[in-house]
Amino acid sequence: MRLLAVSFFSFFSRRAVSYQLIAFSLLLSGCGIYSFNGTNIDPAVRTISIGTIQNSSPQGPAFLTQRFTEDLKDYFQRNTNLKLVPRDGDLQFDGNIVAYDFSPASIQKVNGVDQAGSNRLTIQVKIRFTNTKDDKQSFEQVFQNFDDYPGTRNIATINSDPSAVRTTTNKIITDIFNKSVANW
Structure with missing residues (x-):
């Protein structure tokens, strides 16, 4: 029993x-608006369009426009179920790279001479985001991030190294994603 x-x-x-x-x-x-990847997308939103993010800064490597735009598209395709369309998506992104700057991040004295201990690459991207299903979520904002490199590393080698620049742009892309569809 x-x-x-x-x-x-x-x-x-x-x-x-x-x-x-x-x-x-x-x-x-x-x-209907929660997913396990952290997005907060209305079920009525099904498509996304991402225009070419032009480099309007006077500096920056030639590959920056294409690489940033493709990485932004890839990130959204990996992390959402939205269909990428050439234009007029339910969610629309366009913008431009407004700053690509190197500056000394830390100064140190070497034999009595001030030298850069590290150099900082700062990238700013202005994004216009339009949510055609809920205009209250639309925004225009400048996203900025940076990475520091040893002062001994030549700035030209950083410019010609897509993986070095990509570390900075990936942080910006994550911020854009979080602001637009994760509402963080």
Whole structure:
């Protein structure tokens, strides 16, 4: 009899946990705007268009326009279920790179002469985001980030190294994503 009671309780407690999990997942999916990748996208939003992000700064490597635009597209495609369309998406991005600057990040004395201990690459990107389904979420904002490099590293080598520049642009792309669809 005791074995029967334990089996009965075990069966129903497992079933209760199953029902709780089902109810929880229905609750989340019933809201329709939450996903496990951190986005907060209305279910009516199905498409995204990302215009070419032009480099309007007087500096910067030749590959910057194409690389930034493609990395932005890739990031949204990896992290959302939105369909990328050439134009007139439910979510629309366009903008330009407004600053690409190197400056000394730390000064140190070497043999009595001030020299840069490190150089800072700062990139600023102005983004216009339009949410055609909810204009209150639309914005225009400058996103900025930077990385420091040893003072001994030649600035020209950093400019010609797509992976070095990409570390900075990836931070900006994450900020754009968070502001537009994660609402962080």
